[in-house]
Amino acid sequence: xxxxxxxxxxxxxxxxxxxxxxxVRLYDDKRKKVSIGxxxxxxxxxxxxxxxxxxxxxxxxxxxxxxxxxxxxxSRFGHPSTITIDEQIARMxxxxxxxxxKANGVLGIHIRRI
Numbered sequence: 001x002x003x004x005x006x007x008x009x010x011x012x013x014x015x016x017x018x019x020x021x022x023x024v025r026l027y028d029d030k031r032k033k034v035s036i037g038x039x040x041x042x043x044x045x046x047x048x049x050x051x052x053x054x055x056x057x058x059x060x061x062x063x064x065x066x067x068x069x070x071x072x073x074x075s076r077f078g079h080p081s082t083i084t085i086d087e088q089i090a091r092m093x094x095x096x097x098x099x100x101x102k103a104n105g106v107l108g109i110h111i112r113r114i
Contacts, residue, residue: 001033003040011078012044015052018113020078024068026096027061027105034059034109058110065089068106 005023007015014020023040025031034040036056044050062068069088074081079088092101 001035001038003030003034003038005040005042006045006048007042008045012042012050012052014078015042015054015111015113019075021111022060022072022076023109023111024065024077024092025107025109026100027107028100031107031109034107039114040109040111053114054111055114056109057112058108060108060110062106062108065092065101065106068108072108 005025007023011020011023015023023042034056036059038056040054040056042052042054060068060071062071066085066089069077069085074083074088077088
């Protein structure tokens, strides 16, 4: 199955450079349809013209961003090794509310460029 997701410039570039191998999303109805072996087309915001194609090579479901970020090295998310878990969570709050996190849980989508 093919999925389409949108990314801001920084995470898009990190995936393009091979520095980000786990994309973080809410485990909402749309993401519950993602399976290992599926393809994802990431489109760069704001114009959605530039795109990167990736294969889903793994899925990690957690109750919270904290649990997810504690499970993997910061570099897997394209973050510097000096970043704290609280700083990683703060970045996610720019996109997802705490209420949405609690209602859905979170998903780490392990990806490989194709």
